[in-house]
Amino acid sequence: MADSFRGERQPTVGVIGDGDPRGPDAHRILEWAEEVGSLLARGGASVVTGGLGGVMEAASRGAAVAGGMTIGFLPGDDPREANEYVRLPISTGLGVVRNLVVVTSADAVLAVGGRHGTLSEIGLALRMGRHVVTLGSWRVESDQRMGGPRVHRARDPREAAHLALRLAKEGPVRPSG
Amino acid sequence: MADSFRGERQPTVGVIGDGDPRGPDAHRILEWAEEVGSLLARGGASVVTGGLGGVMEAASRGAAVAGGMTIGFLPGDDPREANEYVRLPISTGLGVVRNLVVVTSADAVLAVGGRHGTLSEIGLALRMGRHVVTLGSWRVESDQRMGGPRVHRARDPREAAHLALRLAKEGPVRPSG
Amino acid sequence: MADSFRGERQPTVGVIGDGDPRGPDAHRILEWAEEVGSLLARGGASVVTGGLGGVMEAASRGAAVAGGMTIGFLPGDDPREANEYVRLPISTGLGVVRNLVVVTSADAVLAVGGRHGTLSEIGLALRMGRHVVTLGSWRVESDQRMGGPRVHRARDPREAAHLALRLAKEGPVRPSG
Amino acid sequence: MADSFRGERQPTVGVIGDGDPRGPDAHRILEWAEEVGSLLARGGASVVTGGLGGVMEAASRGAAVAGGMTIGFLPGDDPREANEYVRLPISTGLGVVRNLVVVTSADAVLAVGGRHGTLSEIGLALRMGRHVVTLGSWRVESDQRMGGPRVHRARDPREAAHLALRLAKEGPVRPSG
Numbered sequence: 001m002a003d004s005f006r007g008e009r010q011p012t013v014g015v016i017g018d019g020d021p022r023g024p025d026a027h028r029i030l031e032w033a034e035e036v037g038s039l040l041a042r043g044g045a046s047v048v049t050g051g052l053g054g055v056m057e058a059a060s061r062g063a064a065v066a067g068g069m070t071i072g073f074l075p076g077d078d079p080r081e082a083n084e085y086v087r088l089p090i091s092t093g094l095g096v097v098r099n100l101v102v103v104t105s106a107d108a109v110l111a112v113g114g115r116h117g118t119l120s121e122i123g124l125a126l127r128m129g130r131h132v133v134t135l136g137s138w139r140v141e142s143d144q145r146m147g148g149p150r151v152h153r154a155r156d157p158r159e160a161a162h163l164a165l166r167l168a169k170e171g172p173v174r175p176s177g
Numbered sequence: 178m179a180d181s182f183r184g185e186r187q188p189t190v191g192v193i194g195d196g197d198p199r200g201p202d203a204h205r206i207l208e209w210a211e212e213v214g215s216l217l218a219r220g221g222a223s224v225v226t227g228g229l230g231g232v233m234e235a236a237s238r239g240a241a242v243a244g245g246m247t248i249g250f251l252p253g254d255d256p257r258e259a260n261e262y263v264r265l266p267i268s269t270g271l272g273v274v275r276n277l278v279v280v281t282s283a284d285a286v287l288a289v290g291g292r293h294g295t296l297s298e299i300g301l302a303l304r305m306g307r308h309v310v311t312l313g314s315w316r317v318e319s320d321q322r323m324g325g326p327r328v329h330r331a332r333d334p335r336e337a338a339h340l341a342l343r344l345a346k347e348g349p350v351r352p353s354g
Numbered sequence: 355m356a357d358s359f360r361g362e363r364q365p366t367v368g369v370i371g372d373g374d375p376r377g378p379d380a381h382r383i384l385e386w387a388e389e390v391g392s393l394l395a396r397g398g399a400s401v402v403t404g405g406l407g408g409v410m411e412a413a414s415r416g417a418a419v420a421g422g423m424t425i426g427f428l429p430g431d432d433p434r435e436a437n438e439y440v441r442l443p444i445s446t447g448l449g450v451v452r453n454l455v456v457v458t459s460a461d462a463v464l465a466v467g468g469r470h471g472t473l474s475e476i477g478l479a480l481r482m483g484r485h486v487v488t489l490g491s492w493r494v495e496s497d498q499r500m501g502g503p504r505v506h507r508a509r510d511p512r513e514a515a516h517l518a519l520r521l522a523k524e525g526p527v528r529p530s531g
Numbered sequence: 532m533a534d535s536f537r538g539e540r541q542p543t544v545g546v547i548g549d550g551d552p553r554g555p556d557a558h559r560i561l562e563w564a565e566e567v568g569s570l571l572a573r574g575g576a577s578v579v580t581g582g583l584g585g586v587m588e589a590a591s592r593g594a595a596v597a598g599g600m601t602i603g604f605l606p607g608d609d610p611r612e613a614n615e616y617v618r619l620p621i622s623t624g625l626g627v628v629r630n631l632v633v634v635t636s637a638d639a640v641l642a643v644g645g646r647h648g649t650l651s652e653i654g655l656a657l658r659m660g661r662h663v664v665t666l667g668s669w670r671v672e673s674d675q676r677m678g679g680p681r682v683h684r685a686r687d688p689r690e691a692a693h694l695a696l697r698l699a700k701e702g703p704v705r706p707s708g
Contacts, residue, residue: 005247078349086183092278093450096659100269129254326470359617360620431703445636
């Protein structure tokens with residue numbers, strides 16, 4: 001019955017990263033984010049982000065141009081804050097707490113570059129049982145215990161998107177610490 | 178440019194109310210919620226709820242059967258918590274805080290019946306500048322000051338949906354206290 | 355064992371109201387808030403507020419001058435945002451979500467005046483099972499069902515503080531809707 | 532004026548770590564947490580935790596036995612959830628979001644051991660501009676940019692407490708990414 005209204009639910013990948021990358025790697029990070037977004041959309045996933053600039057915008061652009069669904073959870077209370085590639089902008093009014101929604105609403109999480117905000121989201125994703133793929137981002141080890149979420153380091157956007165799609169289809173596991 | 182990806186953005190109405198209505202009015206409240214959901218969908222609005230039972234489920238059912246978009250912001254971290262009429266279930270991990278997202282993500286809010294949780298959401302909606310329509314729900318007065326959000330009491334589902342659609346198209350105003 | 359470290363735990367009353375009252379009643383509202391704060395402190399309660407101006411500051415001033423404990427849960431991330439009468443300023447980083455902490459951390463809640471933000475906090479307090487006393491504030495009815503939290507309308511600060519102290523000592527009850 | 536009510540404000544250190552440490556290091560982690568709590572209290576700091584078991588309880592016990600102030604921000608709505616060494620238990624109703632309050636309310640953060648929840652809190656602390664000291668915990672690098680919060684790895688509880696006290700007195704800095 002549910003399926004008649006929901007249709008086939010698409011896997012959802014949360015793409016996280018710096019809202020304003022700077023320094024020598026900034027250009028590459030944004031290119032990676034856009035390519036990752038494109039590959040995820042072509043692989044059949046919805047792309048969830050925090051809806052603002054930098055990696056969020058690049059990943060949304062990649063996905064939207066490829067014809068995919070893009071959802072953006074915004075910190076403020078005005079959906080017009082969203083970048084133009086977010087097809088479903090959701091104003092949350094939650095401020096920094098909206099990061100929890102980005103990772104909890106996703107079936108798996110992909111981090112591209114990123115600073116401390118991204119690190120906290122990686123930790124939160126694992127805490128909520130979401131598998132994480134990293135690309136040019138923090139090195140975080142999986143928990144040793146059985147059954148927890150995994151962290152995979154990808155070497156390039158293609159591997160990152162491929163892994164994220166596979167993990168999103170596996171879906172969340174038991175939360176980890 | 179944005180429009181090419183976003184298309185025409187549908188107005189969004191948050192429907193709030195009791196997750197488990199009891200007492201002599203319960204049956205009528207659920208019928209109203211379903212009819213309201215149906216009318217909102219036929220009027221071109223997306224219906225946003227807290228994704229669980231009672232009024233949330235009835236409004237989602239009405240909207241989904243009428244072919245409309247239904248979004249459910251769930252308190253927990255598992256999208257399968259959603260009732261079967263939610264086409265886009267979003268697990269937030271926020272607990273009771275998810276109520277803020279239900280009202281802040283909406284262009285206008287419609288309360289059907291409801292107890293104290295609903296009252297807090299009505300107050301929060303007004304606090305976030307969202308116009309509110311009530312149907313068999315709390316009597317709340319608008320703020321006297323100019324420009325704040327308004328509260329309208331509707332007599333039946335038809336009037337409620339009509340008002341909510343109109344107010345959603347007007348969109349949010351300045352937050353009110 | 356616990357008691358040896360915690361000592362006798364003081365009852366805690368959350369005082370809520372407008373952060374910037376205006377209009378003809380503003381002066382009286384602030385006087386009431388200050389008197390209420392003073393009476394609560396002299397009655398042995400800690401006073402919890404949102405830590406900013408208006409009713410929050412007046413209630414904190416009344417309590418602090420009377421030698422009582424005042425706790426302020428601030429929306430931002432800097433404890434120096436607090437008014438000067440908050441003895442324990444707690445920066446939460448939660449924005450508007452900090453209102454939930456003000457009511458949930460209290461044994462009972464007292465509303466002095468207030469607009470829609472205050473209404474949402476009254477609803478939230480009842481939703482979390484906290485008894486509520488109102489003074490020149492919204493008229494909200496208790497839920498009909500047995501065992502839920504109660505709402506009392508007080509006529510003056512003395513009655514309000516007296517009721518709030520009594521209800522805080524009773525403590526929270528079953529959440530209500 | 533403020534000082535007459537607030538007195539000299541004590542520095543506050545948030546102690547974070549596993550609520551249920553297991554494995555070969557569990558015993559040592561708990562001993563470290565207790566010693567750290569004791570040293571912080573004797574150094575004049577208030578100890579803030581999430582108020583539950585494991586590292587939170589051990590740090591609170593160390594601080595409380597040494598006569599220090601212990602604050603616990605609880606996920607649920609009942610202050611009796613707190614371990615017995617929390618002198619000021621604060622029920623937040625925020626669930627996992629309460630972790631943000633633990634780090635944002637602190638002048639500096641000290642991580643003892645910990646899994647992914649702790650990692651997310653370390654990231655969040657840095658994101659909110661709080662310096663972090665780690666003891667047997669995650670290896671996280673500071674941001675390269677000037678002026679951001681720092682991460683120090685301590686070798687033993689004495690060094691950890693000493694560093695945390697010093698950084699708490701320095702206070703928060705500009706948020707970092």
